[in-house]
Amino acid sequence: MAVVMLFQFLHAEMVAELGARDTDPGPGGQKRSLSVLEGTGFRAGQALGDRLPRDTPAFREELDVLKFCKDLWVAVFQKQMDGLCTNHQGTYVLQDNSVPLLIPTALGLQYLEDAPKFLAFTCGLLRGTLRTLGFQSLVTSSVATLPACKFQVVVRKSG
Amino acid sequence: MSRPAHGRPEYHKINKDLFVLTYGALVAQLCKDYEKDEDVNKYLDKMGYGIGTRLVEDFLARSCVGRCHSYSEITDIIAQVAFKMYLGITPSVTCNNSSRNEFSLILDKNPLVEFVEELPAGRSSLCYCNLLCGIIRGALEMVHLAADVTFLQDRLKGDSVTEIGITFLKKLDEKKYRRKK
Numbered sequence: 001m002a003v004v005m006l007f008q009f010l011h012a013e014m015v016a017e018l019g020a021r022d023t024d025p026g027p028g029g030q031k032r033s034l035s036v037l038e039g040t041g042f043r044a045g046q047a048l049g050d051r052l053p054r055d056t057p058a059f060r061e062e063l064d065v066l067k068f069c070k071d072l073w074v075a076v077f078q079k080q081m082d083g084l085c086t087n088h089q090g091t092y093v094l095q096d097n098s099v100p101l102l103i104p105t106a107l108g109l110q111y112l113e114d115a116p117k118f119l120a121f122t123c124g125l126l127r128g129t130l131r132t133l134g135f136q137s138l139v140t141s142s143v144a145t146l147p148a149c150k151f152q153v154v155v156r157k158s159g
Numbered sequence: 160m161s162r163p164a165h166g167r168p169e170y171h172k173i174n175k176d177l178f179v180l181t182y183g184a185l186v187a188q189l190c191k192d193y194e195k196d197e198d199v200n201k202y203l204d205k206m207g208y209g210i211g212t213r214l215v216e217d218f219l220a221r222s223c224v225g226r227c228h229s230y231s232e233i234t235d236i237i238a239q240v241a242f243k244m245y246l247g248i249t250p251s252v253t254c255n256n257s258s259r260n261e262f263s264l265i266l267d268k269n270p271l272v273e274f275v276e277e278l279p280a281g282r283s284s285l286c287y288c289n290l291l292c293g294i295i296r297g298a299l300e301m302v303h304l305a306a307d308v309t310f311l312q313d314r315l316k317g318d319s320v321t322e323i324g325i326t327f328l329k330k331l332d333e334k335k336y337r338r339k340k
Contacts, residue, residue, distance in 0.1 A: 002217075002221060002244045002245045003174055003175050003178050003245055003246065003247070004174050005214070005217050005245070006178050006214075006245050006246075007174065007177055007178040007181060009210045009213060009214055009217075010178065010181060010182065010185070010206075010210060010290075011181070012213075013206045013209050013210050014181075014185060014206075016209065017202075017205075017206055017209075018188070036188065039188070040181070040184045040185060040187075040188050041181075041184070043183075043184035043187060043188075044177070044180045044181045044183070044184040047180040047183065047184070047274065048173070048176060048177060048180050051173070051176045051180070052173070075173040075174075076173065076174075076177055078174070121181075
């Protein structure tokens with residue numbers, strides 16, 4: 001449904017606006033922008049976590065978290081992620097070779113330094129959704145070659 | 160664009176929820192950044208404008224609407240095709256003046272506020288959905304139509320309906336945009 005496009009356009013606009021907020025061109029400015037985008041994603045993720053179908057039992061095993069990440073990816077991006085692995089000690093690496101949210105950006109190394117801005121929201125989204133489901137986590141992203149990217153999720157069960 | 164995943168109807172809902180919840184998070188962030196409601200409203204409108212200028216291409220590609228011959232036709236298309244396509248609702252359209260350039264879209268349902276019960280405290284002048292006004296304005300400008308688009312009534316502010324007013328202004332100079340044959 002076309003509402004997916006609405007999300008993509010909104011996300012692109014948020015990256016352009018919130019991501020360019022700080023006039024400080026140095027690393028401090030960029031960090032604040034990324035933090036704002038990540039925070040917005042976190043907030044959306046928390047609320048999204050509340051909306052997800054809760055027919056699966058509570059996460060007791062690692063496999064549940066893996067399955068959850070897979071399902072969430074399909075739900076959010078309408079495609080399977082291309083790779084998912086874990087070190088069995090709470091770290092999960094999600095790999096996607098063509099994340100739709102990155103596709104608007106041109107391919108090519110010159111845009112690589114902008115890539116974190118396009119992924120910050122999604123990092124927050126993952127972190128927020130997991131939080132609602134009882135997991136503290138740290139989510140970071142890395143890009144080797146656009147449009148492929150990796151999200152690293154380090155999970156700690158809270159409380 | 161790929162088709163949605165087979166089966167699970169909840170995925171479709173997630174897409175819509177994702178947009179609505181992202182929008183809510185954005186408004187919350189802007190409320191943190193700007194003390195005055197007018198500033199948040201302006202910013203939402205500005206962002207909407209940016210989205211509208213790009214959305215219109217997507218819309219035209221998906222809908223294959225033909226050339227319109229009146230403001231009334233255009234407003235009908237916004238309500239019955241565009242709103243339906245992107246938000247799954249069909250606002251009703253009324254014409255507000257005899258010159259037939261002022262219209263209202265009456266939103267009976269509004270998915271953007273699905274999870275919003277009331278405006279945040281101290282934010283009584285916030286036009287929560289102002290992004291929509293900017294989107295319409297930006298999209299119209301891309302097809303050479305200047306318009307003022309604002310919320311005339313808002314259920315979140317206690318009005319009985321949510322009403323978006325579209326006033327078509329002078330048509331932008333077509334000569335500037337006409338391609339040379």
